[in-house]
Amino acid sequence: MSLFPANSGPTVRAVHDEFHGDLLEVSMGPQHPSTHGVFRMVVTLDGEQIVKLKPVFGYLHRNHEKIAENTSYLSSMPYTDRLDYLCSMTTNWAYALAVEKLSGQAVPDRAQYLRIIMAELTRLVNHSCLVGFLFNDLGTSFTPLLYAFREREKILDLFESLSGSRMMCNYQRFGGCRVDPSPEWLAAASALVDNFPRFLDEYETMLTGNEILLARTQGVGRLAAAHAINAGITGPVLRASGVDYDLRKVDGTGFYPRFEFRVPLGAHGDTYDRYMMRILEMRESVKILQQAFKTLPAGPIMDPKAKLRGFRPKAGEAYGRLESPKGELGFYLISDGSPNPWRYRVRPPSLINLTLLEEMCLGHTIADAVVILGSIDIVLGEVDR
Amino acid sequence: MSMLQACLVLSSLLFCVGLAGALARSNTILVLLGIELMLNAANLNFIAFWRYGPHPGAGTGVIFVLFAIAVAAAEAAVGLALVIAVHRHRKSVRLQDANSLKG
Amino acid sequence: MLGSGILKGLGVTAKNFVGSYHDPARMVTQEYPDTPAKLPEAYRNFPFLVTENATDPMGTLRCVACQICEKECPPQCIYIEKSKDKKPDATGKPQLYPAVFAIDTAVCMSCQLCVEVCPFDAIKMDHVFEVAATNRFEGLLLNREQLAKPNEYFHQIRPTEAAEVDGRLTAERQAAAEKAKAAAAAKAAAPKPTTPVAGVADPGPASPRPATPKPAEGGTAP
Amino acid sequence: MSDTPAPPPFTPFPAAGNISDAEREDLRRHGILLTSLEELYGWGRSNSIWPLQFGLACCAIEMIAAATARFDIARFGAEIFRPSPRQADLMIVSGTVTKKMAPQVVRLWNQMPEPKYCIAMGACAISGGPFKQGYNVLKGIDRFIPVDIYIPGCPPRPEALLHGLTQLQEKIRAERVSGPQAARHLQPDAASEFPVPDYGAHDLQPPSNPALFTAPVLPRKA
Amino acid sequence: MSVVATDSFLERAPLLFRDWIVGHFPVALQWLVHHLLTITAILTVFGLFFAFTTIAERKLLARLQNRLGPNRSGLPWFRTLKLWGLTQPFADAIKAITKEDIVPAVADQVLHFLAPVVIVAFSLLGFAVLPFGRYLIPVELDAAILYFFAAGTATELAIFMAGWGSRNKYSLLAAMRALAQLISYELPLILSVVPVVLVTGTLSTRDIALAQGGWTWGVLPHWHVFTPWGFAGFLIFLVAALAESNRSPFDLPEAESELIAGHLTEYSGFKYALFFMAEYFGLTALSGLGITVFLGGWQAPCAFLEFIPSWLWFMGKLAGMIVFFIWIRGTLLRLRIDQLTRLAWQFLVPLALLNLGNAAFWALTSGWTGPLALARWAISAAIVIVPFFLLGRRLTAGYAPRTYRYAA
Amino acid sequence: MSFALLLIALVLLGSAAAAMLSRNLIHSALLLTGAWAGIAAFYLWAGAEFVAFAQVLVYVGAVSMVVLFAVLLTRQGATAAPVEFDSYKRVVGSIITAGGVGGVLLGAIFGTPLDVPAAPSPAALTVRQLGLQLMGPYAAALLIVGVILTVALLGAIVIAAVDKPEDPAP
């Protein structure tokens, strides 16, 4: 019986260290529980260690850009819902932002506030779900995910009672917003936001100090700041590497300069930092929302000059970008003066954040690769468009 | 044929199988396994003699087998570790290839 | 200490476990087929066509087959053929009507753009979502008869919006009637009387109901 | 919020695929013992539908939502989402099937053991939905695999998925062991595996499975 | 056998029932019927226990996650009767049995077939030596503990067979993981039980359960878990048992988010159900051993509760253990394979060895009374707590929650 | 001769021979595990419970795992490639040798008058007795075995350990 250590100690390690003979190529996806949709990674394994990882895209390439170039500006708005289907409000806004930049439209104050409210609520939805999915990848039996979805449902109820749909809000318009929330809606939203930190606290009590989480995420998938910048990585993933670049501050999108909030920064750039960035950003979002509900001005929600049907911006081009929950979401539009955009391009943060996936995963095990992918936060609708 | 003899026949047949395997196969792991079989065949004898021998009351046979199991397991462990070590250097588990003492 | 984080986590799940027995905030399950889904008024699923009158749905469609929604529909799931003849609408003005109005719910993306662009308040978004079918070709392509629902139904599912729409329409029609009256008065000799329109938009409870409302539909309690 | 107490007065959608009680009674009469066994068989399978953990796009999120606390698909015994097709009973095609993905979907379907069922969830899975004009979008998964239940919507609410699931349960319960109403997997000539399309130079090869998919003629003006 | 205070009818009811049935058979066949009845009883009781464990797991997990869980299955002929979903496992069973069985063409047909058979057979063997009640022990073996561990060894072998025989890359990885996991955790599992063997001086499960009888002042049971070394041993046993039965957080061989379904990826229908069953049988058997060794076996916790039959106590404790395992599963995340082996070798094994010494100290100082008894407790506690801290710190070195800065 | 013994012998010899003949190393290892289990069954049949369990625990539980590990690590099993056929001469030679040894052994068995008691004595060797013997007369041997095991442990680690300096053995 006491023989076990004699054999197993080194041999177990040898699984990781001494497998230089044949490598095992595993194709993870497009149907795999933790590729967050139909992403595919062709992983070459040395034992359980990753020596090569090639992402394969396109399994959800549904030609969003081509369709948008064949349809009117307004008709593209519901399609943007389906880009990043977890955060339709921000994709709506980013598109509206680009169109407004293209046509030089103004947006009323109340609509600007509403956009920020919706964007930050969306950030809460996205980050809490992401964290839930991340824990699923880490091997929990759905519990954190379901707690996150419990809170998500409350926010989705708000979205639904405002815009009519849970996920595909189709709420923003160029020149404003579609529906004005009622005072009851605002009160409900405000109450929800006030309660949200309690959920976050409970969530953190449950998980943040968990030794297994620390061991599984700290030091895993490190991303150096210089590499991240060069690879165009944005959003919480970039900030986890310690780069201070938040478009809400840098570009001062919308009325964000009117709000007081901080941008959390990581130091190690590992999976744990990326997880904590989400948690801390949610706390900041709560602050922004609380301010917004206090200072929401009255007034119209649409620019009275705005024209939705038969909208023909004059020829030109514009690149509008927004700090979506996943990073810099940009829309690049070229107008030739016709009702349809000549070129309609989405700059998807999810896709570009995957640029360094292989570098982050190399040397780690297959279990880590799953977690690293989870911590990057991709949505395939946006990756493949 | 008495019980004892039957057991002994079984043991010697097992021994022969192990011997033949150890001699015939060139894969080091299989050779090791053949040797393990031979050891086990010897253990069968101990038990057989303990059970049907003249002095069953004494636990000598059983204790001998226990020690033999322990030592055989140690032998297997070291042997397989050797196989792995040789494989690492030679990329082969053929006995003929492990003919040099230097790695 | 090793294990303290794990113990805290166990504590939280235990709290949720216990809470699921007494705390409605922690037991959020809605037993859907038994308790109907709670839909907010703004909820949109598929479009329907508003008719003024439940007894003659095809005769009183608000739709005048202007085909704006057909053009604006992003996934192009609306198909309209204009009628050859004209029928009088609620104000008595002869209008075209849709001879064919089909919506392919297998394609519809529930974006509500058709509702937004409709100048006649003729197409609205429905609340019905229990529409699973076993045949895509027969089950999901809705024609004019299947799409038409009376204004009362609209009032049922979206009271505020319907009231607002009705108010606006009544005002418009009254204005039109006034104008017509004024024109008639100006002409002074016109013998043909203007059709009175009041009551068409009346959402009163006395309006006739369909013979057999299907109980399982609409997510309402049995 | 809507507080619709009464059922909607109109039958909004054709009741395709629902089995009436009378039909069920009729079926019940064709043999006591066999029927009892059949019911047991149907009951067991209908209450233990394990879906494949397989999401394609937006609808997948609503599918996950259906498994979460608010809607809790577990109540139907269907929360065990199996990541391996070998253990799954139900494939919920939830989202846009692109042409690049279609071969994998068919392969997954072929890997599932009988009896297996397929729900096309959402407009994209049924017909390509809003994206059907795309060059890489398959216009409906029923071109390659047989679909049992279509749930339109973009995306359908989680309740709609639950409704679809109950429809599927009804369908499974109504399946007989033999005869014309036998379950698909019990019919001797029914295929279980379907040809996997190849990636062609311009499109999938073949673009649809003609043995499975024949579009009906739509009578319209030319 | 010790003198029994409560020898009620209920206590002996299962035996009486068995003897009543056996009595109907000719004497020559009685031994056979006797054993067949025992086997049938174990299969029935634990088969049902397995069935209800699955539904309990699904419902409890659901409750942990603020859901309701399966509650609509009912009965086939009475559609309105929902029965709280308790018939769910039977629906699953009907489904699993009638499901098509797919064997991949490339798979090793023999191993693919043998694996589920082997795993179920061996996971059932452990039940033979568990004392389910005062008089209910299927086989009284002198070396019962040794037998139990010997019987359990083949299960991971079966997992290996399944993983390797499926010829699936995920399955192969799972097979490797299963081997590493077994080799790592078999040792702490056995080492955690050795102190009990040392103190009680027997390998027989019946005697170990009996040794934990009696109460201080009628309320404090003399279970091993209520001693410092027993408590430490119990914790080690729990962790190792979780790992041995591939339960979360050690469910690496079938890590869903990484390896699809691991060694089960290519299994369908009834074979898959067999694996599922074996997992729960293994878990139940290990829980039974833990109860016998540390939690007083079938002994009642207080003297005045002794009127409840011992086998009910055993089943109650078993249910408690299962609930605990479900709770763990609902909360924790999965370890990585290298962390898993490191936890075993750098933490559990040293701790278990120290605990062995601790038990030896306890056995040697059994004569200490009065203040010395307190000192005995303190020393014994220190022997496990201090290394726990030190080893724990070493194990988690470099891992700590962090504080974060904000951009200016 | 007992029927049970015959059965055990058949299973044992069959699986051992199959293991030695199998061209698939994984099958070999698993068949050999079966053979070891058969030996344990023999011990059980002979009444040596403790040894039987020890045999299962050590061989089925540990050695077989190590063998499988070694097979997988040396990449013999993962690809399921059949082990190459050994040279004809070698096989024949080994069979002749084994046959010869077997003949000698069998001759010895049947040629030696064995002092067998008339009735098999009840072999009631309890674990307690075994332990007492181990700790009493055989204490020295036990200690030596302990030392051997420890040395084997260290030796195996040293032999199989990876040469990487930054990765010390656990």
Add this chain to the structure above:
Amino acid sequence: MENLEQIRDRLLARFPAAQVAIVVNPGSAAEHSLLLDPASAPEIARFLRDDPMLQLDYCSNVTGVDWPEKEITDIVKKSVPDPAGGPDKVVEEKTKRLQPGYLEAVYHLYSMARKHGSVILRLRTGNRSDLVTLPSLTPVWRSADFQEREIFDLYGIVFAGHPDLRRLLMWDEFKDHPMRKDYVAPDDFEWEPTPHGDVHERAKAHYPAPPPAASTPTPEAKP
């Protein structure tokens, strides 16, 4: 940040062989861009990234644009390829001529270090058929990796020097470049219950002559 003229002047001074022109954006966003010649683009890009004043370390968006051959009218102002002169002059001439088609790659650059931007670079191919090679800027900005692959996939621009130029979104066997304006999607309009426009035209080809006297769109299964 310097304005675009200053950047262009510095670039021209630094790289005398390079051709750098400003492409004016007539829209209200007024995001003008720099048109580079492909030969000197990599070194200019490297300079822009490393120049201490600009530090354009972040290449946010890379995209392709298809400009098929067409007659220039006064509406299409920005497509004037004349790098030296202003475009307005050409527009007011209102001459109609055939503009050769080309493909364009557009890079949006920002600086994370200095938090400024954007500088837009444009590269143009010689034509749309055979002269479609542009230098890859992936060695300069890794973020262009997937985006250039996507342009290669969808527009058919070949990026010389790209480390791993494969199709990104479509399968490898796919031959077309679907985002080009003249791409014709495969015809799969067997079932089009609600067609309009050209979809209607193409769907009609799949349907036989309609049976007479069909008033409702209820479909009937094919025999």
